Amino acid sequence: METHMLNAPPTDDLEAVLLRAMRLSNPELSRFEPLRRIISHDDFSRGHCGWSQLVGNYEDTLDSMLPGYAQHTSAMLSTLGHWDAGSHGGVDSSYALKIATRPRPGAQNVAIKRLAMRERGPIRFEAYVTFKPEATELKLGDTDVRSFGFLFDLQGGDRDHGVERVMPHMRFLNAGNGEHVQKWQFKSQISEMRKLGDTDKTATHYHLAPDGWEDLPNGDQRLCYNEIATKVNWNYIRFDFDLADMRATSFRCNDREFDISGFEPMRIPAMKNLWCMLNFCLFAETDVAKRAFLYVDSVCISGDF
Template sequence: MSRPLLTSAGLLDDHRPLSRVVLADDFDHGLQGWTLLTGNYEGSLDTVLPEQRDFRPPMLSNLTMWDTGTAGSLHGSYAMKLATRARRDSIAVALKRLTWQRAEPIRIEAWLTSKPEATTMTLSDRDVRSFGIFLDLQDHDHRVMPHLRFLNADGDRRQHRWQYKPAPRRATQISGETRTHFHLGNDGWVDVPGGQQDLCYNELATKQNWHHLTVDFDLATMRFLGFAFNDRQWSGAELEPLTMPAWPNLDTMLNIGFWVDANTDTRSFLYVDSVVLSTGEEVDDA
């Protein structure tokens, strides 16, 4: 089967989608449905969990830096930008909400880059704690939330390793119909076997190099199939997704999320140039 074409010329040339493209978001055309992850609440905003009350929302950015000017994104003028507050442990999240149609393999691909805010004339390569991707899925029996993050630094130490999160925190019952839980904290992470990776981090905090991420997951088995980042690939055989019994009202949910969190009292940024979600079978390049 030949690779599908897209009217947004060239966007798929730098991705390797499966046979059916569900979405191909180029942020030159706006946020296209990507939004803030808001903690669940009912009756009052006071019921939002404390850890979720200051999640920062996505925005559009043309990557203007004080010394180099406006760089634009990888494929155009704008990227989706996640920016934490200038406070350690602050988190910024972007989420796209949709549903799945068939229980089959899916692939999520993205071009992205992460940097701290250039507030000092230093390398600042330990200001970003981590960035990552998660899915929020539900079939008839289970809610399944695959998480992957690149742990860049923790405290004063560089880490440079991939991790996954296999176990959920206990959910908080807000009412008979509404629950909530915090799943993006700095706890419960497990190292991906062989997951050490040094990324290209250019000499100044105002320079960025784009990286390509691919995540493969099977909706039929609710298991990781594998993931890749730049030139490295990992099997999904040993990666456990966070799993719990199905929640009310979420059947066939398929949400995609990105986040970044701060390791120091400096803002941490994640820029996403484009995101492609595809399903079905592998295709050739003909």
């Protein structure tokens, strides 16, 4: 046997080397660190890429929808337009996804991507985001956005053992009552579940209610927020979760890796029509009577399977 064959790397190692080389040669993917298989790569210069309004459950009448959901509106494609210089644009294109709240203190808005899982293994959620209030005043407004964040909505398959609906939530609490807070929080407390209608097929709960958030240990972080109300800088977030064990494994924002050993997601008894659910959400919340914007340049969801 020839020497070069004896010294050849194992097939798995060779595959990893080739995948890494291919991704690093692609400018759109090289800003991410995906796991082995890319589930979706959402570059909003190509459109909404499956991200839509989080519509609350209802039955018989729209009035049965909880107020938290009734406030939501559709995410938009935006050039990050502003009055003093025209448009900011995305990281490397003209467009980003814009999630905008209503101009009311405490108002929230949520965009969602709805998928179903094919394997139970590690997944990774990565995104480039920025946040700011609507630039309606000639001042910075750096405490006008209360929070932004992300959440997953997960449930195993109909033949899995001990299935639960599991909902990891993470938010950056930027400010409250005009004062900076600037720390990461998670939420494991479950909101009240309400049944809708008389068919026992639909229930609802508003899991982004303001109560029940807990501080992530050593989760304080000051993010880049530029000097005037129309400037933005993009932040990188990465969250890893194991669908086999239904537990978080790591969280990173920009240059910081956080300890999530105390992180716990919401856990709810499995629901009868949500098998293999793999949903992802991004949200924004305002602290003042001014719209808060979460802009999302791109998202990469990947898995190790």
